[in-house]
Amino acid sequence: xxxxxxxxxxxxxxxxxxxxxxxxxxxxxxxxxxxxxxxxxxxxxxxxxxxxxxxxxxxxxxxxxxxxxxxxxxxxxxxxxxxxxxxx
Numbered sequence: 001x002x003x004x005x006x007x008x009x010x011x012x013x014x015x016x017x018x019x020x021x022x023x024x025x026x027x028x029x030x031x032x033x034x035x036x037x038x039x040x041x042x043x044x045x046x047x048x049x050x051x052x053x054x055x056x057x058x059x060x061x062x063x064x065x066x067x068x069x070x071x072x073x074x075x076x077x078x079x080x081x082x083x084x085x086x087x088x
Contacts, residue, residue: 025051055080 001007009017023030026047034041042050 025054 009020011017022028023035026042029043034043036042037045037050037053
C-alpha cells in the first residue's frame with residue numbers, strides 16, 4: 001500500500017475481511033506470522049500511535065436522535081466521513 005493511498009476490502013461473507021481489519025488495527029495479534037509496517041513488526045509500535053495512522057469509513061453509519069448531537073458518536077462519524085470526502 002502506498003502512503004496516503006486508499007484500499008477497499010471486498011469479498012463474500014466469511015472470507016476474512018473483518019478479521020483482516022481487526023488484525024491490521026491490532027484489536028488482536030496474529031497467532032502465527034507477523035504484520036509489518038515499513039519492515040517493522042507492528043507489535044513494536046504503541047497501539048495508540050499505530051492506530052492514529054488509519055482512517056475507517058464504515059459501510060453503514062446510522063444516526064439516531066439524541067439530546068446532545070455534538071457529543072454523540074453519530075455526530076463524530078458524520079464529521080469524520082465529511083472530512084474524508086472533502087479530501088477527495
